[in-house]
Amino acid sequence: DGGITQSPKYLFRKEGQNVTLSCEQNLNHDAMYWYRQDPGQGLRLIYYSQIVNDFQKGDIAEGYSVSREKKESFPLTVTSAQKNPTAFYLCASSNAQTGELFFGEGSRLTVL
Amino acid sequence: KQEVTQIPAALSVPEGENLVLNCSFTDSAIYNLQWFRQDPGKGLTSLLLIQSSQREQTSGRLNASLDKSSGRSTLYIAASQPGDSATYLCAVRPGGSEKLVFGKGTKLTVNP
Numbered sequence: 001d002g003g004i005t006q007s008p009k010y011l012f013r014k015e016g017q018n019v020t021l022s023c024e025q026n027l028n029h030d031a032m033y034w035y036r037q038d039p040g041q042g043l044r045l046i047y048y049s050q051i052v053n054d055f056q057k058g059d060i061a062e063g064y065s066v067s068r069e070k071k072e073s074f075p076l077t078v079t080s081a082q083k084n085p086t087a088f089y090l091c092a093s094s095n096a097q098t099g100e101l102f103f104g105e106g107s108r109l110t111v112l
Numbered sequence: 113k114q115e116v117t118q119i120p121a122a123l124s125v126p127e128g129e130n131l132v133l134n135c136s137f138t139d140s141a142i143y144n145l146q147w148f149r150q151d152p153g154k155g156l157t158s159l160l161l162i163q164s165s166q167r168e169q170t171s172g173r174l175n176a177s178l179d180k181s182s183g184r185s186t187l188y189i190a191a192s193q194p195g196d197s198a199t200y201l202c203a204v205r206p207g208g209s210e211k212l213v214f215g216k217g218t219k220l221t222v223n224p
Contacts, residue, residue, distance in 0.1 A: 006155075031210060042216040043201075050210060058211065090155055098163070099144050099205055101212060103155040 002027045004104035006091050011109045013078075013085070021076045021107045023091035032074040033092040033101075036060060043090065049074055078109060086111045114139045114206050118215035125192055126223050133187040133218050135202035140180045143205040147176050147187050150199045150217070159200075160187070164207070192222045 004025045013019045025032065034046040045058030049068040063082025068074055074093075078085045091104045115138045125131050135145070144163045148156040160169045160176040162185070168177040175188040189196060201217040 004155075040216070043203075043214045045211055048210060088153075092156075094210075098161060100158060100161045101146060101203070102158060103148075105155040106153075108153070 004091055004093055004102060006089075006104035006107050008107060009105065011107060013109060013111050015111055016080045018077055018079045019109065021078070021089055021091075021109070023074045023076065023104060024072055025074075025091075025093045025102075025104075026072060027093055027095070027102065028071070029093035029102075030071065030096055031094045032068070033094070034058075034064075034066065034074070034076045035090045035092065037088040037090060037106075046076065046089075085109055114142075114204060114213045116202060116204055116213050116215040118200075118202060118218050120218060121216065122219040122221070124221040124223060127192060127194060129192050129222075130188070130190050131192055131220075133189070133200050133220070135185040135187070135215055137183045137185075137204045137213070139206065140183055141207045142180065143207050143209075145176075145178055145185050145202060145204045146212070147174075147185075148201045148203065150201060156201065189220075192220075194222050194224050196220060197222050 007022045031050045033048040035043045044060050047066040049055035065077045089107045094101045117136045146161045147159040150156045162169050162178040173190040178185045199217040199219045203212040203214045205212050
C-alpha cells in the first residue's frame with residue numbers, strides 16, 4: 001500500500017539533546033512537508049522540499065533542520081536550539097498533478 | 113496574506129442529522145481547497161479536494177462546495193454517525209504557492 005510512514009510514533013527527549021524524526025513515502029511524490037501541531041494553534045509549516053537536494057524554510061524553521069537526499073525520505077531534526085519542542089509533528093507529501101496533500105500518522109515528541 | 117477561518121470551533125449533533133461545516137478564506141486566488149479529517153492523536157486524512165475551477169466534489173455521504181468569489185467552502189455530511197466524530201480541517205493552496213494555509217478546525221461530536 002502506498003503511503004507515508006513516520007517514526008517513531010512517540011519520542012521522549014531530555015533538554016539539550018537533538019532528535020531526528022523519520023518520514024518515508026512511497027507515493028513517488030516530489031514535494032514533502034513538515035508541520036507542527038499544537039493545541040489551539042493549528043498546523044504550522046516548519047520546512048518543505050519540492051525536489052531532492054532542495055528545501056525551503058516554512059513559518060517556524062528556527063531550531064529545526066532537514067535534509068532531502070532521496071526522493072522518498074525527508075527527515076526532520078529537532079535541535080537543542082528549539083525553545084519549546086514538545087509537540088505533535090506531521091509529515092506530508094503532495095501529488096504534483098492535483099496538489100492533493102497526504103499526511104503520515106504523526107510523531108509525538110515530549111521533552112522531559 | 114491568506115487566512116482561513118472555520119466556525120464553529122466545536123459542534124455537537126444527534127446521530128442521523130445532516131450537518132454543514134463552514135470554511136472561509138480571505139483571498140480568492142486559490143489553486144485548490146482540501147478538506148481533512150483528524151482523529152485524536154492521529155494524522156490528517158484527506159476527504160475531498162476541490163480544484164479552483166470546480167464548484168463541488170462528492171464522496172459517499174460527504175459533499176464539499178466551493179465559492180471562490182465569496183471565499184467560502186462548505187462540507188456537508190449526510191446522515192451523521194458516531195464514527196464521524198473527529199476534527200475537520202480545511203486548507204487552501206494559494207495560487208502559485210506550495211504552502212497550504214490551514215484553518216484551526218471544527219471538532220464534531222455525533223451523539224448516539
